[in-house]
Every structure is written in C-alpha cells, then in structure tokens.
Amino acid sequence: MSDRTFRAGDRLWLRGQQVTFVEYHRYAAHRIETALIRRNNETEARVVAAWKLARDRSESLERAKAIPVS
Helix, strand or coil: CCCCCCCCCCEEEECCEEEEEEEEEEECCCCEEEEEEEECCCCCCEEEEHHHCECCHHHHHHHHHCCCCC
C-alpha cells in the first residue's frame, strides 16, 4: 500500500475534481495499486490508479500531469 492511506468516504481530488474514495484494490499481475472512487452524483464507482489521488486540488493537478515511475 502507498504511504498515502485513504479511508472509505474520504473526499479527495482527481484531476482537479472532487471525488469520494470507496476502497483500494491491488492487481497482482501488474503490481498496480488502484482505488475505487465515486464522482459527485454518480452511483457507480470508477477504478483509477491510486497514485493519481490527492488531498488537495493543486496536488491533484500536478499528479494529472505526472508520469508514473515503473
């Protein structure tokens, strides 16, 4: 798990938009940590790379432009 730990219901930022964190998932075959998130007014959750989530808007915009380290 990453050094950033989120809990169900946390309000986070993804690419400059606020989202609600649902839970973590890890895909062993690819060693990618993902998170389930829900955007405002949506009933279905989306899967995103966990490293893209941030606690504030400006950090989320920086992460949106970042290239992940493999």
